[in-house]
Amino acid sequence: MTDLEIVDCHNHVLRSADHSCDLYSNLLRFSAAMGLPDRPEFFGTPEEAERVMDATGIAHMNILMFTWSGVYWRQGQNILPDESRARAAASEDLRQRIVRRIQDNNTWALEQVAGNPRLSCFVGIDPVLMDSETLLAEVENGLRRGALGVKHVPMNHSTEGDDPRLRPVLDYCASAGVPILTQAAGFMAGRPGRWAKPLADFPTLKLIFAHLGHDRTFGQGADAEVLELVRAYPNVHTDVSLRLIEVAEGHVSAEDMVAHLRKLGSDRVLFGSNWVISEYLWMRSRPGVAHPGSHDRLDREIEVLKTLPLTDDERTALAAGNFRRLTGLGR
Incomplete structure (x- = not known):
């Protein structure tokens, strides 16, 4: 499908x-001691994102705004x-x-x-660091200014889905129809x-x-846990980030990937x-690569997306349609 829209x-x-460089x-925690450059040669800025979209044919990128606040706190x-x-007093100042x-x-x-209409x-x-009032104010402010959803990173602040501190956000997002990506x-x-x-308590x-x-x-x-929850709740979805490379590298067959999807x-x-981040992680798996490209891995993942033995309708939904439907992008 040469005209496949990819979001x-x-x-x-x-x-x-x-x-x-702070992320890296x-x-x-990448460094020369790991056989990697002391700093990356590409930085993932909006300007670079534009060039990557042009080079790969991606129509739209959705930024998950991740602050590694747990690292800063620790x-x-x-x-x-x-x-x-x-x-x-110093601890409270640090938190703020x-x-x-x-x-x-x-x-x-x-x-x-x-x-930029190519970005959301x-x-x-x-x-952990934001009280419930601050959490809800940040989500409401983001949605009012055009955000499509909320990003949650358990590895950063060690809050699993059933952490009670998340409940005010879950309640709000369930009521407002706002997606959370975790x-x-x-x-x-x-x-x-x-x-x-939490899904039993907030099934919508x-x-x-x-x-x-x-x-x-x-x-x-x-x-398998994701599969169980997707089957139980009609509003639960998942994404293939970090996984199509397993097909590209031969760890998972295309047929097994399609069967799972x-x-x-x-x-x-x-x-x-x-x-x-995926390109930095791939650098770690390929030590000694002198000049890694900013979309080497992404190129391979898109090739898998385009060649998996899916129907045209399945591929179109996976590539862009499901995200547009779920978030209302483009309405």
Whole structure:
């Protein structure tokens, strides 16, 4: 399908080279000691995102505005004073500064999408450092300014889906019909099964599990938990970010991938790439590559998207249609 429209629902476009280097060395902890460059050669900025879309044929990128606030909070504990009163005051100041960073990053993302019809965004939250009033205000402000949804990252702030601090956001989003995209994994925080009770309590919640569940054994564990919840709740979806490369590299056959996607339902799966983080992760799996490209892995994932033995209707839904329907993009 040479005219296939592709909407990438799962992107991490970054503010600047400095922002990208902080992700690379501080969040991912990449360095020369790992056989990698000390800093990346591409940065995932909006300007680079435009070039990548032009080069790959992607029509639209959805920014998941992720602030690694949990990393900042844990690092900040090391420089708090010893005396209890001073420590409490410094801790509160640190919390407020990190919350402001989340808000400022969301504001930046909203400004980018306001001026570029090829971009949309989900605003980021931290239910540990943000109280319920601040959480709801940030979500409401984001939606008022054009955000399409909310991004939740369990590995960052260690809040699983059943954490009570998330409930005000779940209640609001379920009532308002606003989707939440949550990082999922079978080997770290983000276990899909921990969403069973929240989904029972908020059955209309539009929830998107990233990475098909992201189990190390394809179709098992966390992947199977996502399948169970997709079958139980009509508004639960998932995306293929970080997973189509398994087909490209021969770890999962195209036939097995299609069989799994059809079990989930062709109307319940969204295309996503996790760019630009995915390209950095691929650098780690290919040590010694002197000049990695900014969309080397993405090129291979799109080739898999275009060649999986799906029907035309299934491919069209996966590539763009499901995300447009779920979020109202383009209405």
